[in-house]
Amino acid sequence: MAGGQGTRFWPASRRARPKQFLRIAGKQTMLQETVARLRGLCRPEHIVIVTGAEHLRLARAQARGVPAANFIGEPVGRSTAPCIGVAAQWIAARAPEALMVVLPADHAIRDARGFRATLRRALRIAAGGEHLVTIGIPPSRPEVGYGYIELGEPLPGEGSGAHAAAAFHEKPSRATAEDYCESGRFLWNSGVFVWRAGTFRAALERHLPQTAAALRPLAAARTRRAFDLALRRAYRRVEAISVDHGVMEKADRVAVVTAEFDWNDVGSWAAMAELWQVDDSGNAVRGEAVVLDALGNVVLAERRIVAVLGVDGLIVVDTPDALLVCDKSRAQDVRKIVQELDRRGRRRVL
Amino acid sequence: MAGGQGTRFWPASRRARPKQFLRIAGKQTMLQETVARLRGLCRPEHIVIVTGAEHLRLARAQARGVPAANFIGEPVGRSTAPCIGVAAQWIAARAPEALMVVLPADHAIRDARGFRATLRRALRIAAGGEHLVTIGIPPSRPEVGYGYIELGEPLPGEGSGAHAAAAFHEKPSRATAEDYCESGRFLWNSGVFVWRAGTFRAALERHLPQTAAALRPLAAARTRRAFDLALRRAYRRVEAISVDHGVMEKADRVAVVTAEFDWNDVGSWAAMAELWQVDDSGNAVRGEAVVLDALGNVVLAERRIVAVLGVDGLIVVDTPDALLVCDKSRAQDVRKIVQELDRRGRRRVL
Numbered sequence: 001m002a003g004g005q006g007t008r009f010w011p012a013s014r015r016a017r018p019k020q021f022l023r024i025a026g027k028q029t030m031l032q033e034t035v036a037r038l039r040g041l042c043r044p045e046h047i048v049i050v051t052g053a054e055h056l057r058l059a060r061a062q063a064r065g066v067p068a069a070n071f072i073g074e075p076v077g078r079s080t081a082p083c084i085g086v087a088a089q090w091i092a093a094r095a096p097e098a099l100m101v102v103l104p105a106d107h108a109i110r111d112a113r114g115f116r117a118t119l120r121r122a123l124r125i126a127a128g129g130e131h132l133v134t135i136g137i138p139p140s141r142p143e144v145g146y147g148y149i150e151l152g153e154p155l156p157g158e159g160s161g162a163h164a165a166a167a168f169h170e171k172p173s174r175a176t177a178e179d180y181c182e183s184g185r186f187l188w189n190s191g192v193f194v195w196r197a198g199t200f201r202a203a204l205e206r207h208l209p210q211t212a213a214a215l216r217p218l219a220a221a222r223t224r225r226a227f228d229l230a231l232r233r234a235y236r237r238v239e240a241i242s243v244d245h246g247v248m249e250k251a252d253r254v255a256v257v258t259a260e261f262d263w264n265d266v267g268s269w270a271a272m273a274e275l276w277q278v279d280d281s282g283n284a285v286r287g288e289a290v291v292l293d294a295l296g297n298v299v300l301a302e303r304r305i306v307a308v309l310g311v312d313g314l315i316v317v318d319t320p321d322a323l324l325v326c327d328k329s330r331a332q333d334v335r336k337i338v339q340e341l342d343r344r345g346r347r348r349v350l
Numbered sequence: 351m352a353g354g355q356g357t358r359f360w361p362a363s364r365r366a367r368p369k370q371f372l373r374i375a376g377k378q379t380m381l382q383e384t385v386a387r388l389r390g391l392c393r394p395e396h397i398v399i400v401t402g403a404e405h406l407r408l409a410r411a412q413a414r415g416v417p418a419a420n421f422i423g424e425p426v427g428r429s430t431a432p433c434i435g436v437a438a439q440w441i442a443a444r445a446p447e448a449l450m451v452v453l454p455a456d457h458a459i460r461d462a463r464g465f466r467a468t469l470r471r472a473l474r475i476a477a478g479g480e481h482l483v484t485i486g487i488p489p490s491r492p493e494v495g496y497g498y499i500e501l502g503e504p505l506p507g508e509g510s511g512a513h514a515a516a517a518f519h520e521k522p523s524r525a526t527a528e529d530y531c532e533s534g535r536f537l538w539n540s541g542v543f544v545w546r547a548g549t550f551r552a553a554l555e556r557h558l559p560q561t562a563a564a565l566r567p568l569a570a571a572r573t574r575r576a577f578d579l580a581l582r583r584a585y586r587r588v589e590a591i592s593v594d595h596g597v598m599e600k601a602d603r604v605a606v607v608t609a610e611f612d613w614n615d616v617g618s619w620a621a622m623a624e625l626w627q628v629d630d631s632g633n634a635v636r637g638e639a640v641v642l643d644a645l646g647n648v649v650l651a652e653r654r655i656v657a658v659l660g661v662d663g664l665i666v667v668d669t670p671d672a673l674l675v676c677d678k679s680r681a682q683d684v685r686k687i688v689q690e691l692d693r694r695g696r697r698r699v700l
Binding site for chain 2: 011290293305308309314316321322327329330333336340344
């Protein structure tokens, strides 16, 4: 899943180049790192990348090992349920029994070995064909911005370490999040899923029948052109709904595998900075900066020198044609700036 | 007086182009506005501009109406007493009886009419040849960054509105500054002086005899080349000392004329912003900026869009190759950044 506009990462991210296509979390772009992380687990020919139609060329240029035919361009973003449904159709049409791993292309995971080990455990459960498997992240803080999965009974079978999902909980209050963390029975919902393509298609038919019906013609499309045409038609009818809300929360047999890897969904500049090196004063700097008497700032200097003096907890993102200065606590609101620039008609910097 | 490095205005000001040569306070550069302010009071042929030798070309290019021969390039900055001494020699050699007005080229004064009216009052007193006349600014706040002049007895003579200067006081404590403001007997020392060139030369001989002796050969220099050579020689011997400290504080007959004009010495970015238009939230913006949920910020956007979100009391100065983000309370410390960049050898942005 390489969709999304990444407006929270303006001005580094732009409409033409959202977060997943940027080299801001690691050495490669987030899409490239997501592909690279699968090495040894999945052959490049078996990777399918769904992105916005306007980003197809960029995605192909970045994920070079993946065959050009495996890129799917959504005419418009409709959240994750339709996106995954399209991919499931595409995969099932070629390999009806295929196991399918769903990965957001804009999460940061450093421990690729632990990541693959976790996926292998999930794949073993998903291979049974009964379960929709989700990967849960042990919470490191009472985060109120994430969804949580409540663990039920351990799954039968020796050493799977997996549980049935008792319930999905939306973003909790602070107090609730603290309770979740203390209890040890709640995991963050990572947005990483594993299942048989057919199992997911069946779940989609049951829980989102309209969306499933809209996507059904995709299975019959024999050519690229026919597929794209069917996709455009389907997207006129599908509703925008997340797979968590539309499918996972309603499905009967959901299994949770606990992640054995680090994870950062990189939801804002504040989260991004957790991936960068931090100096003794808690400043995370990329590029050349002079930081004096300043604590806990995030500075991205692309080409110019950035000087920061006597300020704390700021996000400073410098690009050749636009600059952002923002309080860390407002990192989620950067999209408001993009909206304002849109309103002003400043398309050049959107 | 168009000397000074203006490091407090980095990154807008650079070694090659200090504050007085920038278009940041008004529509023209500060030097140009200083020259323009004299229209009707002084013919351009009678304006003498003293600047750093490295800035002679720039000064000439900006002050076009002033004859090229009237520019003096100091080999090195030595504060105001030597600078004014050099100009007094230059003027006295050409017109021994000349009245001389000393003006810093980096102060902002909007009311040119009031400015000239005040200078005319000062010139009438200076014409007597007895007094060194200084212009005092009625304080609008208990500023601790300025020097103060204590008013003595009113000068005899009808309606001059001038006083003898009882004493000069260095930068006071907060409490003292508040007392000064309440008393009504203290004015800010503006750094604007009026006197006969010969009167100042005599005062220099008396109170700074070494400096006066070093500068004496300038009077005999018949050619430009001879003058510049004598100047370089003299500057090896003069000490760096302000005219306030070196002459005014010690002189017997100092008169103070109260200014009838607005005045801003533009000592930092925080002071600069007082000259700009301010929006309802107290933000002073030059250039294109998106300012959301932000109070009392100073933003200079030269060519790029600057977005400011959820921050208060910041100075953001954006230039093509360097950017400053600084708390307003630290505006005086911007020079520390310049020092650090110098230490790093980043001469390109100094």
